[in-house]
Structure formats: structure tokens, C-alpha cells
Amino acid sequence: MAKQKKEEAIAPEENxxxxxxxxxxxNTVAEQSKAQEVVKEENVxxxxxxxxxxxxxxxxDQVKEVxxxxxxxxxxxxxxxxxxVANIRGDIIAIVDLEKxxxxxxxxxxxxxxxxxxxxxxxxxxxxxxxxxxxEVPQSLNLxxxxxxxxxxxxxxxxxxxxxxxxxxxxxNRLIIVLDMLRILSSDEIKQLTGK
Amino acid sequence: xxxxxxxxxxxxxxxxxxYYDSLNRHISELEKQPQDDRILAEIxxxxxxxxxxxxxxxxxxISDISHKLETAFSLIRNxxxxxxxxxxxxxxxxxxxxxxxxxxxxxxxxxEPDPVLLRNLDIIVDSLSDxxxxxxxxxxxxxxxxLSLSDLIYIQIKKLDHMLNLVGELIIDxxxxxxxxxxxxxxxxxxxxxxxxxxxxxxxYSVMDAxxxxxxxxxxxxxxxxxxxxxxxxxxxxxxxxxxxIQIDRNILQIITDSLLHLVRNAITHGIELPKEREKANKPxxxxxxxxxxxxxxxxxxxxxxxxxxxxxxxxxxxxVRNKLVAPDIAEDLPDSEVLSFLFEPGFSTAKEVTEFxxxxxxxxxxxxxxxxxxxxxxxxxxxxxxxxxxxxxxxSIAVKGALLFEVDSIFYAIPLIHTEQVIALDxxxxxxxxxxxxxDLKGETVTVVYLNELLNADEATxxxxxxxxxxxxxxxxxxVSYNNRKLGLIVDKLYRQQDIVVKPLNKPLDxxxxxxxxxxxxxxxxxxxxxxxxxxxxxxxxx
Numbered sequence: 001m002a003k004q005k006k007e008e009a010i011a012p013e014e015n016x017x018x019x020x021x022x023x024x025x026x027n028t029v030a031e032q033s034k035a036q037e038v039v040k041e042e043n044v045x046x047x048x049x050x051x052x053x054x055x056x057x058x059x060x061d062q063v064k065e066v067x068x069x070x071x072x073x074x075x076x077x078x079x080x081x082x083x084x085v086a087n088i089r090g091d092i093i094a095i096v097d098l099e100k101x102x103x104x105x106x107x108x109x110x111x112x113x114x115x116x117x118x119x120x121x122x123x124x125x126x127x128x129x130x131x132x133x134x135x136e137v138p139q140s141l142n143l144x145x146x147x148x149x150x151x152x153x154x155x156x157x158x159x160x161x162x163x164x165x166x167x168x169x170x171x172x173n174r175l176i177i178v179l180d181m182l183r184i185l186s187s188d189e190i191k192q193l194t195g196k
Numbered sequence: 197x198x199x200x201x202x203x204x205x206x207x208x209x210x211x212x213x214x215y216y217d218s219l220n221r222h223i224s225e226l227e228k229q230p231q232d233d234r235i236l237a238e239i240x241x242x243x244x245x246x247x248x249x250x251x252x253x254x255x256x257x258i259s260d261i262s263h264k265l266e267t268a269f270s271l272i273r274n275x276x277x278x279x280x281x282x283x284x285x286x287x288x289x290x291x292x293x294x295x296x297x298x299x300x301x302x303x304x305x306x307x308e309p310d311p312v313l314l315r316n317l318d319i320i321v322d323s324l325s326d327x328x329x330x331x332x333x334x335x336x337x338x339x340x341x342x343l344s345l346s347d348l349i350y351i352q353i354k355k356l357d358h359m360l361n362l363v364g365e366l367i368i369d370x371x372x373x374x375x376x377x378x379x380x381x382x383x384x385x386x387x388x389x390x391x392x393x394x395x396x397x398x399x400x401y402s403v404m405d406a407x408x409x410x411x412x413x414x415x416x417x418x419x420x421x422x423x424x425x426x427x428x429x430x431x432x433x434x435x436x437x438x439x440x441x442i443q444i445d446r447n448i449l450q451i452i453t454d455s456l457l458h459l460v461r462n463a464i465t466h467g468i469e470l471p472k473e474r475e476k477a478n479k480p481x482x483x484x485x486x487x488x489x490x491x492x493x494x495x496x497x498x499x500x501x502x503x504x505x506x507x508x509x510x511x512x513x514x515x516x517v518r519n520k521l522v523a524p525d526i527a528e529d530l531p532d533s534e535v536l537s538f539l540f541e542p543g544f545s546t547a548k549e550v551t552e553f554x555x556x557x558x559x560x561x562x563x564x565x566x567x568x569x570x571x572x573x574x575x576x577x578x579x580x581x582x583x584x585x586x587x588x589x590x591x592x593s594i595a596v597k598g599a600l601l602f603e604v605d606s607i608f609y610a611i612p613l614i615h616t617e618q619v620i621a622l623d624x625x626x627x628x629x630x631x632x633x634x635x636x637d638l639k640g641e642t643v644t645v646v647y648l649n650e651l652l653n654a655d656e657a658t659x660x661x662x663x664x665x666x667x668x669x670x671x672x673x674x675x676x677v678s679y680n681n682r683k684l685g686l687i688v689d690k691l692y693r694q695q696d697i698v699v700k701p702l703n704k705p706l707d708x709x710x711x712x713x714x715x716x717x718x719x720x721x722x723x724x725x726x727x728x729x730x731x732x733x734x735x736x737x738x739x740x
Contacts (some may be wrong), residue, residue: 073723074607076652077711077735085706085715087723090365092715094706128704 047135052104055176064124094130210348212298228280282332364698376717412440432482435687438491455563467504501585507578534679540564609723615729617676632662645685679733
């Protein structure tokens with residue numbers, strides 16, 4: 001029954017292909033893309049999701065799968081942004097909340113969206129996986145590399161460390177912040193967890 | 197089950213056959229290149245090992261012939277005997293004879309070595325280069341040899357690790373299937389799943405069994421080590437080893453190897469006194485060191501006892517106070533067992549007085565950590581002037597552990613049984629608020645009791661471990677755990693059964709959170725957190 005909800009939640013938009021939340025490794029993601037207008041230029045395939053009111057994106061090769069968020073077991077005495085651990089296909093992985101991690105104000109609950117249904121992007125780093133929870137269905141986006149501004153000047157003013165951000169893409173009227181998840185999960189950042 | 201003796205015998209035969217094969221290969225090579233000293237040295241080594249092994253297990257004929265061949269080769273090496281055709285034939289015959297004896301070790305009708313061959317061997321060894329004496333022809337009985345492969349194989353421990361992990365996964369899935377079959381109430385499914393249960397259980401024990409090694413493989417290294425340390429320290433040590441036959445998981449043995457070495461070294465350098473001092477104290481000149489192993493339920497207890505000077509508790513108290521581990525007034529009243537536990541505090545080792553006077557504490561925290569890491573326990577006992585005993589309680593296997601399941605604030609937790617002392621239900625009125633903790637009287641022993649929900653879930657700013665009003669309900673279920681000679685009662689919300697669990701280590705980045713030793717999946721598919729008792733005790737102490 002959860003599947004139906006997924007379909008409903010998808011809001012197709014120009015230039016952004018909806019992502020029919022694949023149950024397994026992003027095969028369906030790869031199938032998509034009728035992006036014929038972008039030719040011969042080097043393309044980048046992104047998974048776009050919302051944190052707070054803004055759009056963020058991760059390169060698809062860093063995403064192992066997108067799934068409905070499974071039951072999360074809270075782990076007491078871990079940092080705020082660690083929601084807990086969940087059993088995803090027999091692997092027990094940490095689930096984190098990037099809104100909490102970066103102090104992003106959560107968006108007001110959108111009407112028609114069940115706040116109890118969230119999605120988890122399973123991010124694959126070198127030797128482990130981690131889950132990132134998002135509230136709306138992540139979407140897939142194909143665009144040419146040249147449309148990502150790699151060094152926007154505002155970066156030094158934000159509290160998201162600059163090397164977490166690969167660049168900024170402007171698609172239509174939207175600003176999409178492209179994150180480098182592997183950097184976010186790098187060992188420096190993990191030390192946060194052991195701060196206690 | 198096969199007897200230990202039978203197993204030794206099989207290992208001997210397998211190794212001996214391997215030696216036999218190598219000998220054949222090398223002597224054939226040597227025939228072609230008689231000048232090659234390396235081949236000669238290798239043959240020498242093989243014969244020597246074979247001789248020693250055969251002698252140790254009591255196959256005197258094998259060791260005898262090996263010895264004769266060894267002598268012959270040593271003559272060849274010293275150029276006192278020519279590697280001539282005649283000699284070569286005798287040597288080949290000798291090696292064939294060895295092979296024959298080895299393969300027939302188990303034969304109820306014992307094979308006797310050919311007396312002619314024995315005489316020939318004696319001739320080439322004794323007569324040196326005098327070839328005048330006739331070498332008698334012997335019957336070639338080995339021309340129609342059967343080719344056979346060894347019954348034993350070597351396997352990388354990594355492969356066994358992988359198998360054990362897979363078995364762990366299988367057990368988790370099995371439990372899930374059993375729980376589902378109960379829910380679905382399908383008879384066929386129930387039958388299949390109960391069969392699956394038996395098979396996986398047998399598989400689990402088989403894999404665990406394949407990983408077992410004799411503790412002797414480690415213990416037998418100590419006579420030499422002890423001798424070396426003792427002679428460097430100018431001490432007289434009598435080492436007694438007990439229980440070499442006890443079996444334990446190879447990886448666990450590997451992990452405690454350094455710790456045991458450390459403890460032995462400590463015992464000799466610091467524990468046992470110089471012979472003169474011992475005589476003054478009316479002790480025998482030679483210090484006694486007993487290294488023993490025995491089984492206790494599912495665990496293995498390794499003990500190291502010395503009859504040295506023991507640990508100076510006064511000094512330990514002083515150092516603990518100076519290192520601010522405990523307040524001076526409290527230190528005086530602490531029971532000895534708790535005082536000894538200070539020795540495992542990191543950094544305690546650097547305290548000079550301790551190393552000078554009582555001599556313990558050097559890196560004991562490292563030993564402690566190694567044992568904690570495999571879910572074992574370390575216990576220390578010492579009587580001033582009489583000696584010190586270290587006891588390691590180790591699980592026989594790493595992957596599967598007996599654990600106690602319970603619930604706190606709707607989250608499932610497990611604590612390995614190796615750390616639990618007892619489970620008890622007490623009325624709220626039997627808990628007393630003392631200072632900022634709660635205590636209870638358990639069979640005459642006053643034990644600190646902590647409400648786990650408060651310790652784990654309360655806001656860190658307003659946490660209050662001494663407030664009884666935060667408890668829910670009248671009857672409190674308490675799991676008494678013990679770590680580092682110290683008991684601690686943990687109040688849980690709901691107590692469940694005892695169960696064998698497969699602990700999965702936490703993946704990065706959570707592996708750095710030491711409060712949890714890992715996780716396990718319950719039959720229901722739910723995640724259960726495995727509490728690390730050492731860490732929870734430390735967290736509690738730190739909190740206070």
C-alpha cells in the first residue's frame with residue numbers, strides 16, 4: 001500500500017524526471033532520461049531532494065538505492081543528527097538527518113504529504129553505507145556539467161563547510177546545491193560522533 | 197567424537213606424509229645436483245623434524261630410521277660419505293621404508309622395518325668411505341606404491357572467518373523464518389523450519405569446532421620465554437603448565453597472546469622476588485608460576501598465578517587518590533577488589549610508585565582492553581607477600597553469545613551473559629537513595645543501582661540517577677552486571693528471555709560509539725542493541 005502513496009507523491013516537473021522510487025539498486029533511475037536537448041556535452045546525473053525548503057542533490061553514483069524509510073531503532077547517547085540504525089536488506093546501517101546536521105529549518109508540512117512516510121537515500125561510501133532521510137520523493141535530474149557553478153562566492157558565508165559542496169546548479173528558477181556526500185562522510189566529520 | 201589422541205595421531209600422520217613427499221622430491225633433486233647444499237640442508241631439516249615428532253608421539257621405529265638417515269646425510273654434508281650410486285640406493289630405500297611405516301602406523305599388524313635395510317644403513321653410516329663391505333641387495337617392496345593424498349588440509353583462518361560470518365547471517369534469517377512460521381501457523385512451514393533449525397545449529401557448531409585449537413599451541417611457547425626472562429632478571433622460576441588440551445577459538449587465542457605474554461613478563465620481573473629476598477621471606481628460592489586453562493560452562497578460564505610479593509594495595513590507593521580517580525576519604529574504605537580494579541585504569545601505569553614497589557600496572561589497561569574486545573573478563577586477586585593471580589574468562593567462540601534480552605523505553609537491548617551476575621526483582625522500597633545514586637542490598641552486598649532509562653535517555657543537563665520517583669511501577673527488574681571487580685545493577689523496563697545471539701559489529705561511522713558492542717537482529721526482524729558492559733560502566737562512572 002505504501003507503493004500507491006509513492007506514486008501520488010510524485011510531482012512531475014519540466015526538465016526533472018520523476019524517480020519512481022526503486023526498490024533495489026537504482027536500475028529504474030538509469031533507464032530514465034529523454035534529455036535529448038543536452039548533447040555531446042559531459043552529463044551529470046543527480047538525485048535531487050529537499051532539505052528544509054531548498055533543493056539539494058547528490059551524484060547518482062554515490063547513491064546505492066532509494067527506499068521507503070524502514071523502522072529506525074533509536075540509539076541513545078549518539079549525536080542529534082543520528083536518527084538511529086535500521087535493517088536494510090540484512091545490513092544494519094546508520095540513518096542520519098542532514099537537516100539536523102546542518103541546522104536547516106525543517107519545511108512546514110506540505111499538504112497532501114503524509115509526514116509519517118519518508119524516504120531514505122542509501123549512500124555508499126568506500127567501506128560502508130549510511131542512510132539519509134528525506135521527506136519528499138527524491139527526483140532524478142540529468143544536466144550538463146557546465147551548468148554546475150563550481151565556485152560560487154557565497155560559499156564562504158554559509159555554515160556548510162565549503163568542501164562539502166561540489167557546486168551550485170541553476171535549473172529553471174531553482175537553485176540546486178550539489179553535495180559531495182563522500183566528503184560529508186569523511187573521517188573528519190565522523191569524529192563528530194565520537195566527541196563524547 | 198574422536199578422542200584427542202586420535203586427533204593428534206592423524207595430525208602426525210598427515211604431517212609425516214608431507215615430510216615424506218618433500219623428502220622424496222628433494223632427494224631426487226639431490227641425485228641430480230649432489231653439490232647443492234641448500235637441498236641437503238632441507239633434507240636434513242625434514243628428517244630432523246620427522247624424528248622429533250615421531251619420538252614425541254612414541255613411534256620409535258620411525259624416529260629411529262629418521263635418525264639413521266639423518267646421520268647418513270650429515271656425513272654426506274661433511275663430505276665424509278660420497279653420494280655415490282650405492283649410497284643413493286640405500287637412502288632411497290630408507291625413505292621408502294619411512295613412508296611405509298608412516299602409512300601403516302594405524303595398521304593393527306605392525307610393519308617391521310626390513311632388517312637388511314637397517315643393516316645397509318648401518319653400513320654406510322659406520323664404514324664411512326670404505327666401500328669394500330658389501331651392501332646387501334634388498335627386496336624392492338615399494339615399487340608398486342599407491343599414490344595417496346593427505347587426509348588433512350591447511351586452510352586460511354580468513355576463510356573460516358568468512359564461513360562463520362555467513363553462519364551468523366544464516367542464524368539470523370533462520371530465527372526470522374521460525375518466527376514467521378509461527379505467525380502463519382502453517383504446519384509444513386513449521387516442520388521445515390524446525391529441520392532448518394537443527395541443520396543450522398549443527399552447521400554452526402561444526403564451523404565453530406573447525407576453528408578450535410589447543411591452548412597448548414600458545415602455552416608451549418612459554419617454557420622458553422619464561423626461561424629467557426628469568427635468566428635476564430636473575431630469578432629462579434619454576435613454571436607449571438596445566439590444561440594444554442583445552443580448546444579455544446583460534447582468533448581468541450590470537451588476541452590474548454600479547455596480553456598473556458605481558459602478564460607473564462610482569463609476573464617474573466615485578467611479581468616474583470629475587471632468590472635472596474625469597475629466602476629471607478621463608479619462601480623456596482625458585483618462584484612458582486602456574487599457567488593453567490580449564491573449561492567452565494561455555495567459557496575457558498586461563499589463569500596465571502605467581503607466588504611473588506603481591507600487589508601493594510596501600511600504594512595503589514595512594515596513586516589512585518593522586519591521579520584523582522577517587523577521593524581520599526573514600527579510598528580508605530574501598531574494598532580491596534575495587535582498589536585492584538584501579539590498576540586497569542589507562543594511565544595508571546605511569547605512576548612510578550606502583551611500578552617500583554609493587555610493580556604492577558604497566559600497561560594493564562591494554563590487557564584489559566584486549567580481553568574486553570572479545571567479550572571476556574579479567575579478574576585479579578592478590579595477597580600481599582603471597583602472590584597474585586590473574587584470571588581471564590574467555591568465550592570459546594566469538595560469533596555466537598548467550599545474552600539476556602530486555603527492553604528500555606521500547607528499544608530492545610541485549611547484554612552478553614558473560615557480564616551478567618544475576619537477575620533480581622526488587623520492590624521500589626528496597627532501593628535507597630544515597631547521595632546521587634540508588635543502592636540496594638543484594639544478599640548482604642550493597643550494590644549501586646542505575647535506572648537505565650535515565651542513564652540512556654534523560655536529558656544530559658537534568659539527569660538524576662539518585663531519584664527514585666523517576667522509576668515506573670513498584671517492582672523493578674534489575675540485571676546485575678559486573679565489570680572490573682565491580683558490580684552494578686541496571687534497572688530495565690521489561691525483562692525477556694535468555695537467547696543465543698549473533699552479534700554484528702556496528703558499521704562505520706557508528707563503530708566508534710563504544711556504548712554499543714554491536715547489534716543483532718531478532719527473529720521478528722527488529723534491531724536489538726547490544727550494550728557493552730565495560731563502556732556502560734565507564735559511562736556511569738564518568739557521569740557521576
